Amino acid sequence: MFSYKLPNGGLHARAYFNANGDIKFDPPVYEQRYTTTVRILEDPRWGQTFKKVVDFGCADMRLLSLLRRTAGIEHILEVDIDEDLLRSNKIRAEPLVSDYLQKRETPLRIELLKGSIDSSAEQLLNVDAVIALEIIEHLYPKTLENVPQNIFGFMQPKIAIFSTPNSEFNVLFKPLLANGFRHDDHKFEWTRSEFKDWALNICQKYPNYRVAFIGVGDAPPDKKNIGNVTQIAIFARCDVLDPSLSEQYRSKVSVDCRPDADTQYEEIFAVDFPIYLDERSKEQKLLDEARYQISRCRRIDRYFNRDLGVYQVPLTVLKDYIENIGATMQELLIVLKDNDIEVKDEYIILPEYEEDDDSYRHYDDCYDEEYGLWNDVEHADDETGNDDERGACGGYSHTKEDYTYDSEENWD
Known part of the structure; x- marks a missing residue:
């Protein structure tokens, strides 16, 4: 196991009883699950972003609207066994008008796939993150038994996020359904200890993984002992938790599930979002940014040296941009020199006015x-x-x- 807490102090949520005595959550629990999932994916503790993500049991794809805006994600697989549900909600995967007006700087491909969480389809190769919210309680025993093999044996994602109802919380729901559960399709609902045992058994079989437990949907203050309404397990590959362990742990994992050449999820829909391609050379990018900063800084008083009658702009104002495009300070200096932009003692030297600037004339x-x-x-x-x-x-x-x-x- 490992310890995990949501960044920035976690969620601000509450539970209360309405006038009819029914327990309510603010915000709704499904929103808490979705926002928690995104915050886990974006957590800087991992030291990386997750480019390819699969959302198993995506249903009506309400999480997708958040995933498509999550930093670093470039490929999303929305997987469900219900083809009609995927087709009826296809519009949620389509680009918006705003996606064409303000194009992305990084790629994004979304695929809607008909398939089961226990099937080792070829499309699942090289997935970085698995999301499986409120799905395992809908699975028949044989399907549930095959899930760890597919995800942790075959896919081996960097992280996997599972959520399921906490049955200890059911004492606050009235009434439950005839099957004794919250939903008529649930095959089981686990206590916290049962869910913990299931997760730890996975880590024992696949020692390349560690697990942490959190929850969403707090109980009222006088019922804290029953835990959260939803329990979450976060499986992290050991080399993500500690990169120095990468080879040591991956060599221990037995990949006993290989895809058949013909094994494919059925593709219902796929789309590549419009992207802005910056075809400028590195030198042109440096020059354009330098000119932009020169124009901006000429209007900032603190950069003006009144004794010399010139603006002195520190080269450090370009530091972040230089790093973002993979350039060096030496490359910047060469570009500035080639374009007759004066540099002296770590400063870009600018005259008070440009020769063709009439803006100062009265x-x-x-x-x-x-x-x-x-x-x-x-x-x-x-x-x-x-x-x-x-x-x-x-x-x-x-x-x-x-x-x-x-x-x-x-x-x-």
Whole structure:
């Protein structure tokens, strides 16, 4: 086992009894399960992101709207045995208009697949994370028996997240269904100790894994002894918990389940999301970012050295960007030198104004007091003064009297 706590203090949730005496949860328990799953996947403690994720028993795919926005995920498999359910909820997997207007910077492929959690299909190879929320209690004994072999023997994901009802919490539900459970399709509902035994037995058979337990859906303050309404097991591969153990533990795992060449889940739908491809060279990216920072920093007073009359922009303002694109400071310096951008003592040196920057010029520079014109070109020689010459301020010449609010009433 290992110890695990949700980052940032966990969830803020509560349980209460309504006027009819029924227990309620705020937010609803299914939302707590979904947000907890995403927070586990995004937890920086793993030191990595999970690119390929499978969501077993995805049903109506309500979790998908969160998964598709989860950092690092590039490939999502939504798997369920109910083909009609997958087809009727296909719209949840389709790109939105916003996905075309603001394209992703990383790939995302979503596949809807008809298949069972105990079947070792070829599409499951190289999955990083397995999600199995509220599914194992729906499985017949033989199917449940085959699940560990498929997930921990064949797939061997970096992490796997299972959730199931905690039967100890059922004393607060009234009434239960005729089968004694919360749902008419449940084959069992486990206590915390039963769920723990199941998970630890998996780790004993597959020693490349350790497990931690958490829960969502707190009991009311005076019922804390019954645990949470939903119990969660987080299986983590030992090399994820401690990278130095990678080879040692993976060599102990017996992969006794191999896919047949013909073993495939049935594909119901698949889509690749639109992606923005930045085809600029590394040098062009560095130059563009440098010019952007130069433009930005020229408007920040703290970078202006009044004694020298120049802006001094620290090269460190570009540090994060340089690292993100895999460049070095030496490569940046070469790009700056090749484009005549001065660097001295770890600073980019900028004149107070760019040579082609007229933004600092005042209107008084363009107004001719003697002739009453917003113009500094030669004035008309005829008596009416109606020459159609452009003035230095970029517009046609106007007298003071002509330059009124009404003359710009159609400015927009």
